Amino acid sequence: MSAELKAGAAEAEQRLSAATDLDEVRAIDADVLGKKSALTAAKKQLGGLEPEDRKAAGMAINEIRQRLEAAVAAANDRLAADARAAQYEAECLDLSEKLSEIRRGSLHLTTQARDRLEDVFVGMGFTIAEGPEVETAWYNFEALNIPEWHPARGSFDTIFVDLGEPEEVMLRSHTSPVQIRTMENTEPPIYIVAPGRTFRTDTADATHLPAFNQIEGLVVDRGIGLGDLAGTIDEFVKSFFGGEVKTRLRPSYFPFTEPSAEFDISRPDGSWLELGGCGVVHPNVLANCGIDPEEWQGFAFGFGIDRLAAMRYQLDDIRELVNSDVRFLRQF
């Protein structure tokens, strides 16, 4: 009997390992381990055996039962894993093509230049300040020592905003109003730079944009003079461009600084590029902000970020910065 059962079990094991679905396994399971199986029948017959035969036969039956149960479990596991894999396969979406189409974006060139400038100035001990893009005449002109009658007002090509208010309102024509806003609510010593958008009635051409970016610098401390200004400009230009670029100051005029200068940086071909204006903060400007000019002195500078980027990346036409042509932008 035991030999017959063993042969049956071996055959069942083969069928189980060849089974291709769970229903088949269930059928085999019932066949070899169920109520009507040869194994169950053999177990029922144990009672009619001699006690010593009974023990051996019982052990043999148990062993076969365990073998078969393990084989059924293994078949179930295998087919369940197969079924899961098949389901995953059927339900998964192939996105590989889509992923290859997605390009990683990058920061705009102007933003990169601005970030870099901020880093350079923060490294020199400055903090970043900000102000609104729409200003009143007080901040854009008057507090900066440019009263209404002053001819310098005309040179700023200002874009006015008609809000019907008693005060004149305009898009700021430079970042210098941030000097005033900072001094109004900060006690000296002050070391700030203020990057931001500025606006003038200029027509866009290779070197001008009607909406452009400036960065303003302001230092107010004791015993500050022109030498500190020149040194600061030279240091930031050297860290922004690298050691070879030279700087120079040329006498100029701004109502809010005295003395005033224009500052230039040297191009690789030896010519000079005008970058911005600077000077020692005019005592009237300090006084307008409630700072005692007898005690505190300062310097300020302001220049175009777009121009700086154009120079650094050798752009022939500054309008590239606003054309949003991805073929151009991708290069940076």
Ligand code: PHE
């Ligand atoms: N605001 C001036 C301009 O836009 C530049 C400047 C800033 C000059 C600070 C002197 C001091 O032309």
